Structures are given as structure tokens and as C-alpha cells.
Amino acid sequence: MAVTSKHTEGSSPVRQSVWDRRLRLRVTLRAYLWLSPLILCMLVILVYPLINGLLLSFTNADQTNIAAHIGTISYQATYTFIGLENYITIVRNWFTPGSDENHVLIQTGIWIVANSIFHFLFGLGLALILNRKMRFRGLYRTLLMVPWAMPQFVAAFAWKFLYNQQGGYIDTFLEALHLPTINWGSDPAWAFVAVIIVNIWLGIPFMTVTLLGGLQSISAELYEAANMDGASHWQRFRYITLPMLRPIAFLVTLLDVIWTFNVFSVIFLITSGGPFHRSDTIFTFAWEEAFQVPQRYGLGGAYGIIILLILLVFTVFYSRMLRANQTVY
Amino acid sequence: MAKNIAGASEVSITRTPTRASYKPRKASPLSLLGSLAAHGVMIITVIACIFPLLIIISTSFKPVNDVFDLKIIPAHFTLSNYQTVLAGNFVTWLLNSLKIGGMTTIAGLALAAPAAYAVSRWQFIGKQGLLLFFLVTQMFPWVLLIVPLYILYAQLNLLDNIFGLVVAYATTALPFSVWMLKNFFDTVPKELDEAALVDGVGPFQAFWRIILPLTLPGVAVVAFFNFMAAWNEFMMAYTFLQSDANLTLAIGIQRYVNQFGADWQYLTAAAVLITIPVLIIFMWVQRYLVTGLTGGSVKG
Numbered sequence: 115m116a117v118t119s120k121h122t123e124g125s126s127p128v129r130q131s132v133w134d135r136r137l138r139l140r141v142t143l144r145a146y147l148w149l150s151p152l153i154l155c156m157l158v159i160l161v162y163p164l165i166n167g168l169l170l171s172f173t174n175a176d177q178t179n180i181a182a183h184i185g186t187i188s189y190q191a192t193y194t195f196i197g198l199e200n201y202i203t204i205v206r207n208w209f210t211p212g213s214d215e216n217h218v219l220i221q222t223g224i225w226i227v228a229n230s231i232f233h234f235l236f237g238l239g240l241a242l243i244l245n246r247k248m249r250f251r252g253l254y255r256t257l258l259m260v261p262w263a264m265p266q267f268v269a270a271f272a273w274k275f276l277y278n279q280q281g282g283y284i285d286t287f288l289e290a291l292h293l294p295t296i297n298w299g300s301d302p303a304w305a306f307v308a309v310i311i312v313n314i315w316l317g318i319p320f321m322t323v324t325l326l327g328g329l330q331s332i333s334a335e336l337y338e339a340a341n342m343d344g345a346s347h348w349q350r351f352r353y354i355t356l357p358m359l360r361p362i363a364f365l366v367t368l369l370d371v372i373w374t375f376n377v378f379s380v381i382f383l384i385t386s387g388g389p390f391h392r393s394d395t396i397f398t399f400a401w402e403e404a405f406q407v408p409q410r411y412g413l414g415g416a417y418g419i420i421i422l423l424i425l426l427v428f429t430v431f432y433s434r435m436l437r438a439n440q441t442v443y
Numbered sequence: 444m445a446k447n448i449a450g451a452s453e454v455s456i457t458r459t460p461t462r463a464s465y466k467p468r469k470a471s472p473l474s475l476l477g478s479l480a481a482h483g484v485m486i487i488t489v490i491a492c493i494f495p496l497l498i499i500i501s502t503s504f505k506p507v508n509d510v511f512d513l514k515i516i517p518a519h520f521t522l523s524n525y526q527t528v529l530a531g532n533f534v535t536w537l538l539n540s541l542k543i544g545g546m547t548t549i550a551g552l553a554l555a556a557p558a559a560y561a562v563s564r565w566q567f568i569g570k571q572g573l574l575l576f577f578l579v580t581q582m583f584p585w586v587l588l589i590v591p592l593y594i595l596y597a598q599l600n601l602l603d604n605i606f607g608l609v610v611a612y613a614t615t616a617l618p619f620s621v622w623m624l625k626n627f628f629d630t631v632p633k634e635l636d637e638a639a640l641v642d643g644v645g646p647f648q649a650f651w652r653i654i655l656p657l658t659l660p661g662v663a664v665v666a667f668f669n670f671m672a673a674w675n676e677f678m679m680a681y682t683f684l685q686s687d688a689n690l691t692l693a694i695g696i697q698r699y700v701n702q703f704g705a706d707w708q709y710l711t712a713a714a715v716l717i718t719i720p721v722l723i724i725f726m727w728v729q730r731y732l733v734t735g736l737t738g739g740s741v742k743g
Contacts, residue, residue, distance in 0.1 A: 271496035418587025
């Protein structure tokens with residue numbers, strides 16, 4: 115701070131360092147005073163449940179044995195510690211071929227890969243088009259925002275309406291083209307495709323605007339220099355656009371993967387994860403385990419911890435990759 | 444390749460190294476085709492993007508028998524769906540959503556703004572760790588929080604309670620709010636509050652009287668996104684709320700769906716009422732969201 119230098123001017127180095135340390139301490143104290151309401155709130159609503167969730171994941175807590183107040187009657191918690199049993203159950207079921215959990219695990223992989231790849235490809239393609247000077251660019255860009263601007267639960271209902279099997283828009287359209295109609299609700303594979311399509315649709319605006327922002331921040335001089343050297347369109351794309359876009363592309367893909375992993379309302383409202391959990395991801399499946407009868411909170415907590423670990427490992431691995439890649443260019 | 448070289452020489456002759464200088468080269472028949480293709484792709488994409496919204500709007504004006512008529516322009520235009528929706532529980536849910544959104548916004552800003560100011564202005568011990576913590580909490584899986592929160596709320600009698608949701612929403616929006624507000628505060632030169640401090644004004648006055656008014660547009664944007672997060676949230680509300688009188692719009696709208704199908708005419712009318720105000724404001728402020736999210740490294 116500018117004030118510091120005024121006070122410390124002319125004093126000996128030793129006194130100055132003492133003064134600096136004292137000032138730094140004072141600033142730190144003040145900063146935490148300003149931050150204290152926020153930190154308190156986050157401790158209660160984020161950190162305490164996180165620790166509690168961890169503890170809960172080692173118990174057999176469900177709807178029958180947690181502490182609760184129903185009307186005037188209070189119930190004491192009677193669940194017990196069962197060690198790693200929840201985790202063992204989850205992992206064992208994951209690797210039991212044919213089990214619901216096994217299907218859900220594979221579906222989660224497909225869900226994330228399909229969504230992030232299509233988000234990126236569509237986003238990059240549209241961003242490249244919108245980066246050119248063209249008529250109606252502003253209009254296109256604005257209308258492209260609609261899927262992002264709509265509340266997700268509204269978008270989910272809108273698509274459910276389009277997918278409707280008794281004369282819905284999509285089936286009628288397929289009929290008009292003399293194609294077979296699709297049982298979006300009852301055919302497991304198509305139900306899963308249906309929710310993937312909706313989530314791809316939802317994620318395109320974010321990818322497009324962020325990648326477009328990335329493209330626009332690439333200096334035009336680079337392209338001019340390449341142009342003078344006679345570089346082709348493809349060469350300019352390959353050796354200027356892609357490398358320059360890399361940092362922002364990595365960042366938004368990371369965010370995208372995390373968000374895709376945590377999608378709930380789209381799947382829940384369109385297919386409820388069905389039929390037979392064939393359109394569930396780990397995330398929606400965990401919610402169902404925790405909040406559908408018999409409401410196994412302990413198991414839900416274990417799923418939460420596992421999901422957090424997956425996301426953490428992915429993020430660390432991914433940012434390592436990002437750092438390694440940045441040094442190349 | 445020859446075409447490229449010709450283009451390059453053109454640039455070097457005119458020696459105006461701006462992007463526009465190689466523009467004339469693009470007027471060839473091939474690039475005209477490219478431009479047509481670009482417009483074609485954009486038009487198809489835009490239709491795909493707005494089609495579900497169009498269908499919702501269109502269906503909301505159709506009488507019940509025409510719901511699967513599938514014409515975009517309703518054959519028998521009616522406002523009765525809106526009348527029915529507005530005469531029902533919709534208004535209760537709307538008020539709940541407005542209350543929750545409003546309280547979330549105010550609580551979120553009151554907590555986040557001083558914190559963001561501290562992070563933006565002062566070098567203090569543990570600042571980097573704190574910023575990292577804010578980033579990490581952004582990727583918390585909600586399902587991990589929702590189970591213990593549910594049990595905590597069951598003990599505190601906060602289930603099926605609007606206040607419980609406000610606390611949860613405001614807190615989960617904090618990391619993002621602090622991050623965005625910090626970026627906005629960073630754009631105001633530090634000399635301004637230093638000058639105020641020299642004038643004998645306390646740090647709180649400097650923040651309240653100088654920085655906040657200067658960044659009011661940014662603060663409004665963050666407020667809107669807090670509001671929208673609460674307005675749009677589905678999972679927690681669905682898990683915590685039970686009684687009809689306490690539902691938010693996101694959950695209430697499901698009441699138009701029953702085991703025999705959905706009352707699409709009412710559902711779409713409610714959906715239009717929920718979507719349009721948020722949509723319009725969102726279109727207006729979304730570019731700030733992109734800037735804020737990516738830490739100012741990208742302008743939207």
C-alpha cells in the first residue's frame with residue numbers, strides 16, 4: 115500500500131521489516147474480519163456437511179434411523195458405523211457385469227465423453243463461423259444464447275414435449291420423412307440418446323461464446339504474418355488458431371466436464387433415469403439411492419465422496435496436462 | 444496455393460497490415476459459396492436453438508384439443524391457459540421463487556461484496572489459498588452436500604422451509620460471486636481508495652462510498668446471476684420442499700404433470716411466464732458472465 119512507504123521512509127531496515135510485518139498482520143486481521151461472515155457461512159453450509167457426509171458414508175443411515183422432528187415427536191439417530199461397507203458395495207456392483215451400477219458406470223463414461231466432445235466440436239465450429247465478418251452476426255449470436263438463457267427445467271419440459279410419443283413433434287417429423295418413429299420413453303438406448311441430445315443442446319452456447327472470445331483475443335497480426343508467408347487456411351488454423359486457443363479451450367472443457375458430471379434436472383425430468391436406470395449417470399443414480407425409498411443416506415454420502423474424488427483426480431490430472439502442454443507452445 | 448500467393452502480394456503492395464486488407468480476396472465465387480454455407484449452418488443452428496422455446500410459446504396459446512396440432516401459429520388462439528395458470532397455485536410459487544431469489548441475492552451480495560473487496564485490495568496471509576478454495580468449491584458435487592444438508596435440516600426443522608433453501612443457495616453462489624466481484628473491483632484503480640484513505644476516510648467508507656457506486660453495473664450483474672441461480676435451481680428445491688404452499692416455480696410446474704400425462708397447455712403457459720423475464724435479462728448481461736467466469740482473460 116502506498117501509505118506504508120510514507121510511514122517507513124527513513125527508518126532502519128530492521129525497524130522497517132518489523133513495521134512491515136506488523137502492518138501485514140494488521141491488514142490480514144482486517145481482511146479476515148471482512149471475510150468472516152462469508153467464511154462462517156461456508157463453514158456451516160459447505161465444510162460441515164462435507165465432513166458430516168464423509169462420516170455418514172461409513173454408516174448405514176437411512177430414512178428409518180436418522181434424527182428427525184416430525185410434528186412434536188423427536189427421533190434420536192440410531193444408525194451405526196459399518197466401516198467401508200458402502201464403498202465396497204458400490205465398487206463391487208460397478209464391476210458386476212449386468213448390474214444396474216455397472217450400466218450406470220458405463221453410461222456415465224459415454225455421457226461425459228459424448229457431451230464434452232460434441233459441445234467442443236459444435237462450439238468451435240460455430241465460433242469459427244461467427245468469428246468471420248458476416249451479416250446478422252449479432253443476431254445469430256444472440257439467438258444462439260437461448261438454450262443457456264432458458265431455465266434448465268423449462269428446457270427439459272420443452273424437449274420432453276418434443277419427444278412425446280403420442281404425436282410429438284419429433285416423431286411426426288420422422289413420420290413425414292417415412293422414417294420409423296422412436297420410442298423415446300420406453301426404449302432404453304433411445305431414452306439415453308434423448309437426454310444426451312438435450313444436454314448437448316444446452317451446452318453449445320457456453321462453448322461457443324467462450325471459444326469465440328478466445329478466437330477474438332488472438333492477435334490479427336499473427337494471421338497477417340502467416341498470410342504474407344503464403345500459409346493456407348488449414349495451416350493458419352492448425353499452427354495459429356489451435357495453439358492460441360489451447361489455454362481457454364482447456365479451461366472451458368474442464369468446467370464443461372464438471373458441469374456435465376453434475377447434471378441432474380435434465381435426466382431427472384425427461385427420463386427419471388429410466389427405463390431401468392438405463393439413462394442414469396452416477397450422479398442421478400446417487401441421488402436416487404439417497405432420496406428414493408428406502409433413502410440410503412449412508413450410501414448416498416459414499417457416492418458423494420467418490421464423485422468428489424473422481425472430479426478431484428480428473429482436475430489435478432487435467433491441469434497437469436494443461437501445464438505440460440503450455441510449455442510446448 | 445497460387446491464389447494465396449496472389450493474395451499475399453496484394454497485401455504487401457498496398458502495405459496496410461490490417462485484417463481488412465486481405466478482405467477483397469474473399470470475394471471470389473468460392474468464398475461466396477463459403478459465406479452461403481456459413482449462413483446456412485447458422486440458420487439451421489439458430490432454428491435448433493430456439494425451436495423448443497417457440498414450441499412452448501406456441502402451445503401456450505393453444506386450446507387443450509389443439510396441443511398436438513403441431514402448427515407453429517395456433518389455429519385457435521386463446522389466452523385461457525394463462526388465465527387458468529394465474530388463477531391457480533402458480534402465483535404462490537411465483538411469490539416463493541421471488542422471495543427466495545430476492546433473499547438469496549441480498550444475502551449473497553452482503554456476504555460476497557466485502558469479501559471480494561478484501562481479496563481485490565489487500566495482500567494478506569492465506570489469500571492465495573482462499574482463492575484456490577473458492578475455485579475448488581465451484582466443482583463440489585451437490586449430491587455430496589445435499590445428503591448431509593438434508594440430515595442437518597431435518598434436525599433443525601428447516602426441511603420444507605424457504606429459509607433453508609435461501610441459506611443453501613446464497614452459500615453455494617458465494618465462490619462465484621466473490622470471483623466475479625473481485626474482477627469488477629480490480630478494474631477500479633487502487634489510487635482512488637488510497638486517496639480516500641489519505642483524506643481520513645475508513646476502509647469501509649472507501650468501499651461503500653467510492654468502490655461500490657463505481658462498480659454498480661458489475662454488482663447488478665452478479666446480483667442477477669445470484670437471482671437466476673435461485674430461480675432456476677431444481678435439485679435442492681425438489682429434495683427439500685414438500686408442501687404445495689412452499690414450492691418454487693421449478694418444482695411447482697411439475698404439478699401440471701400427472702401419471703396420465705401432462706397438461707401441456709398449462710405447463711407451457713407457466714413455462715413462458717417463468718422464462719421470458721429471465722431470458723430477456725440474461726441476453727442482456729450474458730457477456731459479463733463469460734468475462735467473469737474466465738477471470739477476464741476472455742472478453743465475451
